[in-house]
Amino acid sequence: MxxxxxxxxxxxxxxxxxxxxxxxxxxxxxxxxxxxxxxxxxxxxxxxxxxxxxxxxxxxxxxxxxxxxxxxxxxxxxxxxxxxxxxxxxxxxxxxxxxxxxxxxxxxxxxxxxxxxxxxxxxxxxxxxxxxxxxxxxxxxxxxxxxxxxxxxxxxxxxxxxxxxxxxxxxxxxxxxxxxxxxxxxxxxxxxxxxxxxxxxxxxxxxxxxxxxxxxxxxxxxxxxxxxxxxGEEVEGFSRASAAVDHASDRAVLRLNGLSLPAASPFAVPLKDIDLTVPAGMVIGIAGVAGNGQGELFEALSGEVLQNRADMVSIDGSAAGHMDIEERRALGAAFVPEERLGHGAAPAMALTDNLFLSRHGTDSALFTGTLGSILKNKLKAVAAHISETMDVRKGAPDPHASALSGGNLQKYLVGRELDREPLLIIVNQPTWGVDAGAAARIRGALANVARRGGAVLAISQDLDELFEIADAIAVMHHGRMSRPIPIEEATREKIGLLMGGADPDHAELAEMQA
Amino acid sequence: MMIALNKRANPSPLFATLSPFIALTLTLVAGVILFLAIGKSPGAALYAYLIEPLTEGWSLHELAVKATPLILIGAGLCIAFLSGNWNIGAEGQLVMGAIAGAIVPVLIPDFRNLLTLPLMLCLGMLGGALWASIPGLLKAKFGTSEILTSLMLVYVAQLFLDWLVRGPWRDPAGYNFPQTVRFPTEATVPAIDYASGRAHWGFGIAILVALGLWYMLARTRRGFSLRVTGQSPRAARFGGFSPGRTTMFAFLLSGALAGLAGIIEVAGAIGQLRPVISPGYGFTAIIVAFLGRLNPAGAILAGLVLALSYLGGEAAQISLGVSDKIARVFQGMILFFVLGCDTLINYRIRIAGQSSGGVIAETPAATTGSDQKRDIDAAASAVPEAGRHA
Missing domain, CATH: 3.40.50.300 (P-loop containing nucleotide triphosphate hydrolases)
Structure with missing residues (x-):
């Protein structure tokens, strides 16, 4: 035909x-x-x-x-x-x-x-x-x-x-x-x-x-x-930097304990009984085919959607399930959502305004004066510092967020959170639609968080990326999460099986046969 | 041939500044056509309408009197509209503010001292804020359309006032006229200069409030939360600003200022409560907010322009013998042209030849503009509707 x-x-x-x-x-x-x-x-x-x-x-x-x-x-x-x-x-x-x-x-x-x-x-x-x-x-x-x-x-x-x-x-x-x-x-x-x-x-x-x-x-x-x-089955040479695992400690920076969330709409994916621990010094990757609950997981972790039980989400030992996003930030968490324009940043606002957007609470002493007045000069200085560290290329000193290319805006948004040296950073699709140079810089910056003792949770559909930065990979399927597989044991076949919905025991079986 | 609107990559700062002025010019052109159509000399008519009210001292006082509520309400509405809360019931909040403030001179007439007026102003703000909190709460809790609820509550407030002044609050010594007692001096906003005209210190309050709101909006965290909520609600949520709290703040603030305008109007210009205390200031203030580019400082200028349209209407009635409804026509045209010209900020007009008649299936169904734009249009279209009843 x-x-x-x-x-x-x-x-x-x-x-x-x-x-x-x-x-x-x-x-x-x-x-x-x-x-x-x-x-x-x-x-x-x-x-x-x-x-x-x-x-x-x-x-x-x-x-x-x-x-x-x-x-x-x-x-x-x-x-x-x-x-x-x-x-x-x-x-x-x-x-x-x-x-x-x-x-x-x-x-x-x-x-x-x-x-x-x-x-x-x-x-x-x-x-x-x-x-x-x-x-x-x-x-x-x-x-x-x-x-x-x-x-x-x-x-x-x-x-x-x-x-x-x-x-x-x-x-x-x-x-x-x-x-x-x-x-x-x-x-x-x-x-x-x-x-x-x-x-x-x-x-x-x-x-x-x-x-x-x-x-x-x-x-x-x-x-x-x-x-x-x-x-892709072919295992290419991954340029893993020095194993961050050396820095890992027993301190559980993020702990999910039976995290469940009903679907908010007929097309949303309910989260089902997720257990996960992200220790200090480690990057945990969450793999999965799009639409298996990754977006819902991010919103539950960020506090944009609250949990039924406070202990479903703990950040650095504090039960955070009932806390909103600002309170979770105050515990040391930082967030970078998948959608850059309209979620991570207000499109028609300047970069300095967008810096204030996620930092006004945690850095209120730095950015606000008496009566909540905004100190623009401080914002400008910090925004310039972020742009320099992350190599953000822009056409004007303080352009609207929508004027930046996707890669440059993502570098800025990741830099905005890393600049306050968070204890925990949760990123959804860190390098989605970003050019190779920017992606490398973002991945390097995330790996650095773990190296200096912080914890990283990276949700990504890009398996190459997860194999590059993660110390262990868990897989989401239909709102459930597999147990994290340490990177030394993880193979594409195994992760692929889990992404296709195989139950974890079966995945291990297949590996033994291989 | 067809006229096409092409979206600009970035909003044009040039047209953002020029748009109100282009709109006013177009209003004048339309005014000329209007006067020609009813057989009046446009030159004389526009002079009577726009210039004459500015030539005499007493009418400048009247300008300030009429601009006072327009600026107060308009500045408050800038805050509400910018944060995506379409409070179009300011007229009702004005009425409830006037009633709440009048509690002091009507119900406790013996309370007369330096605190009388400040207490009245506070009660006025409280009354307006409480009335505005109804649509605010309904929106924050149940997602009710605030455009409908705030507008409908206007008529409730107006009828409540009507009942009060004809019933329980009627002045027993007032020959059965539907009005309250005249407020004593202690309960009156003092005039700026008794000798030359009626203008009172409410005008000063309005200017200070508008400048204060401008500072809040431009320079404080609170103002930031309002702006970002109106522009990008999901980003605001990400920033930790609760949409419900922002909605409540916007309604309480704009309601309080409408209430303040109401009590200043009755305690300053009128001196007592009557069945009708406002010629639609609460609705006209919507035009003030948009003409002032949703900037509280801009609302000062826009308030004066719209006050002139009221005065001009009266003047044109006297010197030309046209209906004073001409004022409403001019106000409507201003709003129409302001909203129309705002298109130029985000779009470029292109006159194109016949476009190839493509089949529908490959163009995704066009949604016209953003949600915010749609809401503005909805709010704007409700204005003349409301005006008919006012």
Whole structure:
């Protein structure tokens, strides 16, 4: 049906897709697997005409084609359901569907009838008169799928369709996909949820760093072997600095004792009975596929979400479960959230203001005078010091946070916390979307905290990063956390298995067999 | 051909400064068209409306009298709006402040000494703050839309005042007029200069309050927490500023200042409670806050401009024979143009040719502007609605 040879796309010096080959047969569900940033989105954008490949051939039913626009892709018979929906919230479901067919010459009534027919045939109930703004995410996705199916596509591309669905909604989606398959249509299914892929897909292509690392049959693989393909089995030489473990002591700087947290929304992950100790002098890494409770864990630790029992979280011996973020900072903790703009920093505020944001309590003696007046000169001096230490490059002396590049802002935000020499620093995705130079500096700075006797908890999806800085790695899956595996015993296979949801005993078994 | 708005990479500091002035100019242009349409000479009309009130001593006094509540309330609303709390019920808080402050001269008329007036001012602030705490609490605890609750409470307050002055608080020696006793001298805000006009020291208080709030907002930790909460609520939470506490502070402060404006108005300009004590100062102050760029110091200038629109309305009625509703029309146009011109700060206007009619599916559904912008529009659109009833 569709075959792709040597498809390549470069953004500047970054090769997002490097000679990708892929074949989709009629009537198969084909998985495209890979970690965040592996090049999956770039690839499907080229198939759908949103991006133009730099090299390579796309063959559609045997003939080479060049797909310049999404309209051409649709005309060929390629339909796509996006991860982020493209519906107008203020319009009804029916109006949203009709909009896609504007100018097609079909009347509104005919479109409505066809939409009903499609939604009944595929078991995708939609109410054409409902306002999209009032519908759940699952219902919105159904509208998107119906709209896509009304164009009678031969190949349907689904981008992370279940990432926004509850398990029950996902189940219904799978039934629909099976039905499409039985009609001889093909599906390209993009996901990093391995259990789904193993259950549903007939074949899979695995991408890593923009390259195809494997074509395989998911049902013949294990979750662990798929995870290993995604994250890379080859063990490269990690340039670990001197073992920080030498500095480790028995002092438990952070202790989680049965930390549980109900899900705040239908799409949040509940935290289940997490036990963990982060001793002084150590970097503990938390690995896991995105969306397994890492964000929820960070907010629970930072005190943005409080715990039911005070002793669920202890910082340096004090039960902190009922303390807010400022009180936890006062105990010596520092936090760097995943989202830089809008969480770690206020985008439209100057760097000095953003310094005050997280330090106004712990450094009130330094930064505020009588009546709570802000001492701008002190802020400027400290901000300049941070910028110098962390090599923050900026266009103006005190620009808005949003004016900095992602890497430079992250260096500033990490530097902002390290500058007060915290006892404990908790970082979520320390180098997400950051260039290599900045990433190295940030990792070095975090390792230094442990070296001078502090404790670091680094939550990251980047296994390379964790192997580089962590002294032990624990894995989160569905809101549970494995016991930390000391770095000497940790292998990618083992971590990969845990990320795929294997229970820890099984992981050890697999290691013994290996 | 179509006009497109392109988002600027950074807000333009030039237009941030110019925007109120462009808005005032556009208001004048629209005013000229308006006067032409009703057959009046625009030159004479604008002179009567804008210049004449500034040519005489007594009318300058009137300007100060009318600017006093506008500045007080407007400065408080700057704080509320900047922190993302859309208190549009200042008119009701003004009324409750006036009632609370009037407790002293009406219910304990024998308490007459140097403390009478300070006590009244304090009670006035307390009354306004308590009334504002209702929408504040509802928002902080239950997430209720403060735009609706604060606005609806205006009518409750106004009707309560109406009932009081027609019922229990009516002056027994007042020939059945719906009004309280006249406040004694000790319960009156003293005039600045009796000989030349009515202006009272409330004007001085308003200026001091506005400058104080400017300092708080620009230079203190409290002001910082308000600004960051309005701009980026999640970052504010990360900084340790509780959104609920910020909401309560913003409502209590803006309510207290509206209450202070209310008691100063009755103890300064009017001298007693009547069924209607304000020509919509609490609503007009919303325009003051926006025209003053949500800067309490800017609210001083904006308060004077809006006070002039009230005076001009009266003057135009006398010398041109047009309805004094013209004042409301001008106020509405100012707000309309201010909000419109603010678009220029974040967007560049581009006149483009026919854009290629792409299919909807590849553009993510556009959400217009930020939440804050939407809220501003919602708050603003409620103003004329409220004005009709006031």
């Amino acid at each position: 569709l075959s792709v040879e040597g498809l390549t796309k470069r953004f500047g010096t970054l090769v997002a897709n490097d000679a990708v080959d892929l074949v989709i047969k009629p009537g198969e569900i084909h998985a495209l697997l890979g970690e965040n940033g592996a090049g999956k989105s770039t690839f499907v954008k080229m198939l759908f005409g949103s991006l133009r490949p730099d090299a390579g051939v796309i063959r559609w039913e045997g003939n080479p084609v060049s797909i310049e626009t999404p309209g051409e892709a649709r005309a060929l018979g390629i339909g796509m359901v996006f991860q982020h929906f493209s519906l107008f919230e203020a319009l009804t479901a029916g109006e949203n569907i009709a909009l896609a067919f504007e100018g097609g010459g079909t009347g509104h009534g005919a479109i409505g009838a066809r939409a009903r027919e499609v939604s009944e045939t595929y078991g995708l109930p939609i109410d054409p008169d409902a306002l999209v703004g009032e519908l759940s995410v699952g219902e919105r996705q159904r509208i998107e799928i119906v709209r896509c199916l009304m164009q009678d596509p031969k190949l349907i591309i689904l981008d992370e369709p279940t990432s926004v669905l509850t398990p029950q909604e996902a189940e219904k989606l799978f039934e629909t996909l099976e039905r499409l398959k039985s009609e001889g249509r093909s599906v390209l299914y993009i996901s990093h949820r391995l259990d789904e892929v193993r259950r549903l897909c007939d074949s899979a292509t695995v991408l890593r760093h923009g390259r195809v690392v494997a074509h395989c049959t998911p049902s013949e693989e294990t979750a662990g072997s798929l995870a290993a393909m995604m994250v």
